[in-house]
Amino acid sequence: MNKPADTSFGNATAAVSLEVRNLRKSWGKTEVLSDVSFRIGAGGFLTLLGPSGCGKSTLLRLISGLDETSGGQILIDGRDVSKVSAADRNLGMVFQNYALFPHLTIEENIGYGLKIRKVDKTRRDKTIARVSDLMGLGPLLQRKPSQLSGGQQQRVALARVLVSERPLVLMDEPLSNLDAKLRTEIRSEIRSLNKTLGITVIYVTHDQSEALSMSDEVVLLNAGKIAQWGTPRDLYESPANTFSASFIGTPPTNLLEPADVALPENLGLDGGTALTDYLIGVRPETMCFPADGAAFTLTGRVLSLEYEGNVTLLHLEAASGAKVIVAHGGHDVPAPGAEVTVGWSHEATHFFSKKDGAAIRRKT
Ligand SMILES: Nc1ncnc2c1ncn2[C@@H]1O[C@H](COP(=O)(O)OP(=O)(O)O)[C@@H](O)[C@H]1O
Ligand SMILES: [Mg+2]
Structure with missing residues (x-):
């Protein structure tokens, strides 16, 4: 019997588009994001790039719902979620300082969210096996986090988000604690998972080469404003301004x-x-x-x-x-x-x- 390859995890929702319209954020009297607008289609990979302090994490936290906007809209698949709670936005997040449960095995760490949501054991095991396979974590499932290298731990954090079956995943500098070789390896893994699983990814980095190599589109931020939004090639070949020209390229x-x-x-x-x-x-x-x-x-x-x-x-x-x-x-x-x-x-x-x-x- 010829069945098409199963590329979905359980009942994973189809990928979603994300649009941000005239988004603003102020802390007290200081405006840290002004009039930010962009969109990325379902299954796309968009990177928020810019120097430290330009507002990348602030923007990601607004999208996630962890912080409230000071104006503008956030639309997921066309629906305005600006006033929707973080838990109801159906998205996953990975941060630079991922926290694994030290007393749980890798398998239990990856499956934690599924267990909380009472996904039945057979399906849970199948999903975990599949993602750990993709991430090269299969042989490590019975270990504890302390028995893994930093890169392996980061992979577990990524796997945990991937099994969560969220159609939109936000990542804030997830690779910055890793050494150069691992960074290169994991960034191509993230990129291929984005494409094979059809997950929409919003990725934050200050590293322009990471942004160029991974993204379908890049939003370059300078002091809370968009300096340029385009494909990696647009940014490299047609810098919109001197900021972009100086930031991109080494x-x-x-x-x-x-x-x-x-x-x-x-x-x-x-x-x-x-x-x-x-x-x-x-x-x-x-x-x-x-x-x-x-x-x-x-x-x-x-x-x-x-x-x-x-x-x-x-x-x-x-x-x-x-x-x-x-x-x-x-x-x-x-x-x-x-x-x-x-x-x-x-x-x-x-x-x-x-x-x-x-x-x-x-x-x-
Ligand atoms: N909770 C907060 N209260 C006040 N200012 C903040 C807060 N969070 C971030 N900021 C300020 O907002 C600006 C953007 O910060 P951030 O989004 O963390 O930048 P990035 O992630 O690009 O390094 C910075 O000037 C930072 O000091
Ligand atoms: Mg940041």
């Missing part, structure tokens, strides 16, 4: 004074776009040395070199004294103190208004 985008750059005659902008006070943005990895007939060039002195294996970072000082970083892939590395000319293409060039930092759009 090393960050160089923001150059036009006076430091030898410009082509045609800047490649729309006919009507007049450039007055602007900055030129260019990513270190899109710059080449030597410049070899590139549209834009910059001449500077090599201050220092940083060998990174796949590239060498050239730290340059431009004529104005501005510091510029070039990620150079070749073996031909200039000596510190040398004067070099580096170049880049029209496509690699971004223009930003000096006044408000907003991108000046190019011809497409």
